[in-house]
Amino acid sequence: MAASKLLCSLNHDIGCAESHVILLESLANAQEIPIAIEHLKWVQEKSPSILQDICTGLLASLSSATCPEPILQFLKRIQDVFNFPYLEGYLQPIITM
DSSP, rough: OHHHHHHOOOOOOOOOHHHHHHHHHHHHHHHHHHHHHOOOOOOOOHHHHHHHHHHHHHHHTTOOSSSOHHHHHHHHHHHHHHHOOOHHHHHHHHHHH
C-alpha cells in the first residue's frame, strides 16, 4: 500500500512502466488485488497510454515467474475490470493451457 501511495504521490511524473509492473507483481503475489486494481485506476486517470506497457510487462513476467498463477489471476481481473482489448488475445491461450 505504501509503495502505491508513493508512486501516486509523484503527480508530475508517474514513472516508467517497469516500476508499476514490479509493484503490481508484488501486490498480485501478496493477494492484494483490490489495491492493485485501484493503483491501475489511478494510472489510467493520470496516463492511460502507459497501461498497455504495464500489461505487456505483466504478461512478460509470466514466463519468468516461479509461481505465475497470482499474476495470471490478476491479469484476468484486469481484463474483467478494464476490458482491455490488447489482453484478450494473450490471455485466452494461457487460460486454456
